Amino acid sequence: MTWNDTLPTHLQELRRGTAVVASLAALRSPGHGYRLLQTLGDAGINVDANTLYPLLRRLEDQGLLTSEWDTTESRPRKVYRTSADGEQMLDALLTDLEAVRTAIATLTDRGIS
Amino acid sequence: MTTLTDRYVHATVRSVPESRRDEIAAELRSSIDDMVAGRVETGEDTESAERAVLTDLGEPGRLASQYTGEKLQLIGPRYFLVWKRITIKLMIWVPALIAVVSAGSAWINGDGGDAIGGFIAGLLSGIVHVGFWTTLAFAILERANVDSGIPEWTVDRLPSVPRKRDIPVAEPVAAIVWFVVVGVFLVLATSVAWFEVDGGGKEVLLDSGLWSGWLPLILLSLAVSIALEVVKLVTGHWTWALAIGNLAASSLFVVAAGWPAVQRELLNPDLVASFGWEADAYRYASIGITVGVAAALLYSVIDGFVSAARRSRTAVESVEPVR
Structure with missing residues (x-):
């Protein structure tokens, strides 16, 4: 195993779960699936389409997102929005993310005490 | 479209x-x-x-x-280890049991050939059944969202650390079985008449006169060999004492069985007479078999000394500090 082989695996491990946080955060302003995919990609969070669409479905089932069909344009699109429960969940996840970041920063500065 | x-x-x-x-x-x-x-x-x-x-x-x-959320694996990490443990446990005795039972019933209804066929068929179907049903059961368990009731792992289930052995358990066990078979054969072959001769009637295979001469020594060498194998089974290692004992027991066997064989005193003379062999052919066959047995035993003796030497060397090395 070379560095180039192990890096993608570790990055994947590190990024697991960030798609949920990023989606809940981005969908505080409503948007449809493809647009979310682009927004996340532009922001530097690369999620595969075949991961994101089922994820939106699950978050909706869990009540963290609400959705409605937008029929004003030529093609109907499902527009998602973070629900009140979703906001709470996002807060909890962000708090934990921050705790992890602080912990890592401390460890990086100090090493083993 | x-x-x-x-x-x-x-x-x-x-x-x-x-x-x-x-x-x-x-x-x-x-x-x-x-x-x-x-x-x-x-x-x-x-x-x-x-x-x-x-x-x-x-x-x-x-x-x-x-x-x-459908699972893309038959048995996931949650149940894999339990599945593996149970499958191995069942594979050890269930196919063997089915094989023996089906061989037995084939024997009753047919002959020895049927029994062998029944054994193989039973063994194969046992393996297939164990593999299939345990896997099916765990695949269902994996998908059914229920408490399986399989006890959690605890430290009490840790196996004890096996002692390090150079000799696998099977080796001395097989040797003991073999020596017992040879001993029983020798006793029966010198006392029970089951060989039919041309003139009618039955003869013993070996010369019953051996009882007053070489046979006790042969049996003694087998008894010593069995004792040595028991020591090997318990300790798991060859030692110099074992290697020397093996040399002594093997030498005793070769002399006690080989000498009468070469002298053509091993087989029952009445039986030999009924065969009408040529004297030379009989003698060369006797010598050939004796040499063959001696060579096999020589191999075991050398193996014993080589293993003992290797063990004493590694024992010394493990004491010396690593440089």
Whole structure:
């Protein structure tokens, strides 16, 4: 195993779960699936389409997102929005993310005490 | 005309619950259309854009499993170790048991050949049954969202650390069985008459006169060998004492069995007379068999000394500090 082989695996491990946080955060302003995919990609969070669409479905089932069909344009699109429960969940996840970041920063500065 | 997208959406929703099919199909179709449109905007033609988008989305079955949470493995990490442990345990005795039972029933209804066939068929079907049913049971358990009742692992279930052995258990066990068989054979062959001779009547195979001469020594060498094998079984190592004992027991056997064999005093003379062998052929055969047995024992003796030497060397090395 070379560095180039192990890096993608570790990055994947590190990024697991960030798609949920990023989606809940981005969908505080409503948007449809493809647009979310682009927004996340532009922001530097690369999620595969075949991961994101089922994820939106699950978050909706869990009540963290609400959705409605937008029929004003030529093609109907499902527009998602973070629900009140979703906001709470996002807060909890962000708090934990921050705790992890602080912990890592401390460890990086100090090493083993 | 059905498009590739139609076929893709159909293939995906086919394996999601019926109540959600329309909903997921509509969602998926709209997302695919958006992605295709996005690619077309950058100048790609519609057909290749569609192909690229569907290729990116990947195998429909995999995508469907993401929607439904269906497990893509037969037995996952939660049950794998239990499945493996139970399968190995059952594989050790169930196929053997079925093989013996089916060999037994084949023997009763037929002959020895049927019994062998029954044994092999029983063994194979036992292996297949154990493999299939345990795997099926655990695959169902994996999917049923119920408490399996399988006890949690605790430290009390840790196995004890095995002592380090150079000699596998099977080796001395097989040797003991072999020596017992040889001993029983010698006793029976010198006392029970089961060899039919031409003139009618039965004769013993070996000369019963051996009882007052070489046979006690042969049996003594076998007894010593069995004792040595028991020591090997218990300690798991060759030692110099064992190697020397093995040399002594093997030498005793070769002399006590080989001498009468070469002298043509091993077989029952009455039986030999009824065979009408040529004297030379009989003598050479006797010598040949004796040499063969001696060579086999010599190999075991050398093996004993070589193993003992290797062990004493590693024992010394492990005491010396590593440089």
